[in-house]
Amino acid sequence: MILSRTRTPLAISAAAAKRCLATVAAAGPSKQYKLVVIGGGSAGIAVAAKVARDPLFQGKKDILVIDPSAKHYYQPLWTFVGAGLKTLAESEKPMADLIPQQADWLQQPVTKVDPANNIVLNANGTEIKYDYLVVAPGIRLDFDKIPGLNETLGQNGVASNYSVNSVEKTAEFLAAFKGGNAVFTQPATPIKCAGAPQKIAYLAEEIFRNNGIREKTNVTFHSGMGKIFAIDKYANELTKVAASRGVKVNLLSNLAEVRGDKREAVFKSLAPEGGETVVKYDFLHVTPPMSAPPFIRESGIANADGWVDVDKETTQHNKFSNIFALGDASALPTSKTAAAAAAQSGVTADNLLRAIKADSATASSTYNGYTSCPLITGKGKLILAEFSGYTGQPMETFPFNQAHESAFSYYLTSDVIPSLYWQGQVKGLWNGPTAIRKFTNPFSS
Known part of the structure; x- marks a missing residue:
């Protein structure tokens, strides 16, 4: 997700570097x-x-991926990294190793799309013409929208797994x-990953207990939302977990300012009565506000x-038929997760190929809003949580109540799903568990 992470230098292989340089050179002005x-x-x-595996693209370099990042991150693993259970290196691979062989790669940020003329403009002045466009730039992390946060992030006890x-x-x-x-x-x-802000709270509380300092520690979760989680089945269980662990939950309490020198966090109440509260902290984990990358609105391809x-x-796209979008920057009304992206990617690729081939005989693939949020409540x-963001109904893959804490679900998330991501999803081979659910949970509604 190209605007959801900070760029960092990366030493890549000589072959990958050569390919990247060749790609940038190939994608010159007016390249189509x-x-x-x-x-x-x-x-x-x-x-x-x-899409690159389709016979239509075999032997051709007719696909371009535009992304300025040298690294690709499997970000769901960052909750484990923040809790000291995984390393950051386990969550990353060189972007050059993931670009399909049938595709070129332009390592530049996009500044604007001209949908009327089928052109993408990049930061280096490059204009790329396209027949079809997929918009999946990820989400923007707006650390700068909280006064004082950027200045103190990574110091004064302030951190963020995002x-x-x-x-x-x-x-x-x-x-x-x-x-x-x-x-x-x-x-x-x-x-993105709406459960992550509270997952690290439960893991931290467990760390404090294991370190023998729980009795002299107050653990508080402030959320600007009106519920602890959007889907009631899981929200009810999370409320019980928080209460049993002594995690105080303050809803409709939105972080408004961080005063790092004083170790103070200012929260604004979003309840009708309003008001502000200043909270002293010794450790502060911040999930920043987020928004779509600005070029989307500036390009005239955004909703309100x-x-x-x-x-x-x-x-x-509802206006431009040769544009598709998925992932965190899309208006698809479901939770923004890697699991949702997996399900959406199969639908998008199928419908995109159908459009390219002008195949009116094949019915469109449809996305049902499936998403998943593995809510870690402690080690093991x-x-x-698996559900449709469109209906709010659970869509569970296994024949047990997934709202209950489970060691099986933990190790599935910590060890199995990351491998499935690297070996399946990023290669376009995994579109979510819908196809296997009829076997693994045949009586699921």
């Missing part, structure tokens, strides 16, 4: 491709990989914590809220 994919994250790379530059600081600060107020936040805006305006079933314990 059959398909341009904006974004090499979990959504964009999956679509590019699946930033590649501070996720390891979370683990460092938690290990060094000696007691006091540990505060965790979730903003009122849509965010700034997300790419697409049909929620086909992922095809996890609530595996």
Whole structure:
């Protein structure tokens, strides 16, 4: 997701570097491709990989992936990294190793799309023409929208698992914590992986207990949302977990400012009565507000809220028929997760190929809003939320109540799903568990 992470230098292989340089040179002014994919994250790379295998593209370099990042991250693993259970290196691979062989790669940020003329403009002045466009740039992390946060992130006890530059600081600060107020936040805006802000709170509470400092520690979770989780089945269990672990939950409490020098966090109440509260902290984990990348609105392909305006079933743009969008930057009304991107990528690739081939005989593939959020509540314990964001109904893959904490769900998430991601999703071979659910949970509604 190209705008959801901080760029960092990467020493890549000589062959990969040569390929990258050749690709940038090849993608010169007015270069034209059959398909341009904006974004090499979990959504964009999956679509590019699946489409690239179609016979239509064999032996051709008619696909371009545009992404400025040298590294590709499997970001769901960052909760484990922040808790000291995994390393950051386990979550990353060189982007050059994931770009399909049938595709070129332009390592530049996109500045604008001209949908009327089928052109993508990049930061270096390059204009790329396309026949079809997939928009999957990920989500923008708006750390700068909270006064004082950028200045103190990674120091003064402030960290965020959402930033590649501070996720390891979370683990460092938690290990060094000696007691006091540990505060965790979730903003009122849509965010990717909406369960992650509270997952690290439960893991931190467990660390404090294991380190013998729980009795002198207050653990508080502030959320700008009105519920602890959107789906009632899982929200009810999470409320019980928080209560049993002594995690105080403050809803409609939105982080408004961080005063790092004083170790103070200012929260604004979103309840009708309003008001502000200043909270002293010794450790503060911040989930920043998030938004769609600005070029989407500036390009005229956004809805009123700034997300790419697409049909929620086909992922095809509602105005420009040769544009598709999926993942965190799309207007698809479901939770923004890697699991959702997997399900969306199969639908997008199928409908895209159908459009390219002018195949009116084949019915469109449809996306039902499936998403999943593995809610880690401790080492070896996890609530595996699977549901449709369109209906709000659970869509569970296994024949047990996934709202209950489970060791099986934990190890599935920590060890099996990451392998499935690298060997399946980024190669366009995994489109979610829908196909296997009729075997693994045949009586599921």
